[in-house]
Amino acid sequence: MQPVIHHPWTLTEQEAISLQKQLALQVKTEDQVKEVQHIAGVDVAYHVAEDVLVAGIVVLDAASLQVVESVVVSDSVAFPYIPGLFSFRELPPLMKAFEKLQTVPQLIVCDGQGIAHPRRFGLASHVGLLYDIPAIGCGKTRLLGEYAQPDSHRGACSPLLDEGEIVGAVLRTQADTKPVFVSVGHGISLPTACEWITRLAPKYRLPETTRQVDQLVNKALAGLGN
DNA sequence: GCGACAG
DNA sequence: ATCTTGTCGC
Secondary structure (H helix, E strand, C coil): CCCCCCCCCCCCHHHHHHHHHHHHCCCCCCCCCCCCCEEEEEEEEECCCCCEEEEEEEEEECCCCCEEEEEEEEEECCCCCCCCCCHHHHHHHHHHHHHHCCCCCCEEEECCCCCCCCCCCCHHHHHHHHHCCCEEEEECCCCCCECCCCCCCCCCEEEEEECCEEEEEEECCCCCCCCEEEEEEECCCHHHHHHHHHHHCCCCCCCHHHHHHHHHHHHHHHHCCC
């Protein structure tokens, strides 16, 4: 797969911030999701003191949640980790992985935030806009926003607010377990995003997409001398 | 100035 | 993200 939009990747911190503000204007918060047959999970693994990282994509069959394709690539770090500029660090390697991907997914789930971001342009928004595919941000922790603890039952959720605006949802995917932070990436509404994450996490706290791609990249990292 | 801060 | 062991529980 190839991205539908292009922009420079060698940027200064300020240039990256300007780019985010510009691209955020194109993010769609309405449902553009149609028939979803394949769902992709993307993730990147690192190793401390190493400038190498491994990016992976796993495609699941929407009905069975079984893995139908997976790709892994290694790359070198080209951008530091800066809260709010996460996508500039993980997208370069992820794009290399997308180049190798044969199956075109109708939905992408990212490890991180979508519009629950200071400039409403987290990793999930960047990925969704780059490939023009509906994308959801599902993070294990919060970047920003205030919220009340959702009820303890599976499926319970409470709004994530930033400056009086609902930027995401704190969703309990399993009873009595820590909730996850769901936000719109691009081309999908928050309610629909929460429905998908709940469906994708029938047994564990994190969606299967994340779990599968997570173990994929970690095994690959270990296999490359760790 | 101080604290917060996706992975 | 990664550094790290055992341990409690289904």
